[in-house]
Amino acid sequence: MSFQVHSQDFIARSRDALADAPLQSALGKLRMGLSVRRREAVAALPEFEALREEAAALRDYTLATLDRQLETFEAQVRARGGEVHWAPDAASARAIILELCQRYGAKKVLKGKSMVTEELELNEHLEAHGLRCVETDLGEYIVQLRRERPSHIVAPAIHLRKEDVAESFAAHHVGREHADRSTAEALMAEAREELRAHFLSAEVGITGANFAIAETGSTVIVTNEGNGDLTQSLPKVHIAVTGIEKVVPTLEDASTLLRVLARSATGQEASVYTTFSTGPRRPEDPDGPEAYHVVLVDNGRSAMLGTEFEAMLRCIRCGACLNHCPVYGQVGGHAYGSVYPGPMGAVLTPQLAGLDDTVHLPTASTFCGACEAVCPVKIPLPSLLRRWRQRAYDARLDGDRARWLLRLWAFFAARPRLYHPLLSAATMMLGWLAGPGGSFRRLLGGKAWTESRNFPAPEGGSFLAGLQGEEFAPTPRKAPSR
């Protein structure tokens, strides 16, 4: 297993992100866009909750029979003229893919959007061996030009504004000094023209796979741009790279997952292109790749089976948990220092990279539960994050200050007769001190919070008091100073 992360400085990166005005402007689109569209799409399908139930049960069934599903998938790919390669870790996956590229004499490699190849740091490996990699997904292409990492698993360039993209195109597109880059449509047209030249000159196309269907040996990609289709159709070799957990038993199972995937990811009823690849070009086919390879990547996934984190293997990489996470929505994806950011990344990254270097990620959650509420395969993300926090505490990785504060809180929380009066007094005091504004711009011990936003004062009675039937009594406020 190898998985490179830069998560140790999550706190410093988060602080920088909160002070980054252009980033905050770009993240505003996320907060107001994708989550609203998801809500509308879900409301339009009465069976959505039942489909979530089915999708979660289906993923559990598939994981419980994973060995059989993988063997069936392999047999079907071979029966249709393709090859399957098994990569236990990132190094072996990189070596397999490089050998395939060299076998076919590749100089240029097209890439469709693929998080697993990001996980493998494949581009860097191929380029170190003299190949040129061209990302064809528009967002991936933009971040590649900027030598950045994707900041979102579905929308890689969500952290950028239109102006940032125009600046990158101006710096990299030769011979387009007078191009109109004032609108998103103009930028898309420019990228389309630039990418077309690459599509016609690459020897190998590498895509990910949203699903691998055991019944037919097909890999499935969903895109909204058609880039993945050209990537896997125009070059003479198609290599599909996917995690072992992406296998599904049948075509009907793929239908179920596709129904919840598109709605959860982008709020669409269906993605624009849902493309199934089944083997190489047949004798009668006028186009399509001459060779078809599937690389099945483990890289830590089998180690999650049978553990308390197995439910994370249900994940279909829709990004809904990112789109609804208040932490991700404030700091963006790069702060996490992992190709998998947000709640799903905060669970997955410690598993893939170890907890020592990723201990901050499970703490990057308010436990509001939005991630679990929108997850199309019902992964209990807050529970999984809590288990990582427990492990960090048990391994003494969480720092002396955090442990001391936890012990202090535990002392009071374990003594209700002391805890409740103190809590009521603190609530009254904070409410009174906050005055008519109802919030604090500065707070002793709360600098990390108030640096970027006001701290809301308690409104009144506690949750427990309400639960016990007490009437809500607003906290008295201090009179405004004149």
Add this chain to the structure above:
Amino acid sequence: MSDGGRAQILGAVRRALKARSAPSRPAHLVPQRARLQAPELRALFVAQAEGAGAKVQSVADDAALTEALRALAAAHGGVPVVAPASPLAKLPWGASAPALRPVASGDALAVSTAVAGLAETGSLALASGPENPVLSAFLPEHHAVVLPASALLGPSEDLWAFLREQAGVPRGWCSHVPCTGSPGPRAPGILK
């Protein structure tokens, strides 16, 4: 490397799953929305496809179809490009024949035939083969798809049944919600 990798991965999976009984498969649910009969099915398909940005045009017969395709290509400054093996090549095109050749980058309009239309999402299902080169859907500036009215289905499950029972699994097939895209075609249209 692959053989060793295969044994290593399957071994790890089996060790993790050892002594575990598989849960039963969940019942498969198909949304009611797609369980319609004509003409409601047709109305749903048109509404979904147009909602996604496609232009849907109904034609009565082959002559009207060729005329509509010719007019669509002319509006974009070209002639329709049709695969030589496509049944569309045998239509009564009259004096202004289409270009019977593989599609090339920059062509104004290529024409494909859908194996099915899925009313649930307004999607077109295109199966690859001599009659329908994959690239016809992606390389031209504009893409027109002919959908026979008899090929209108409800959900994708109906398509899977059709492929299993009648057509066989094609090498590649694409369920395509018509929409403008980059680098895909700019403005697909559907004729039926």
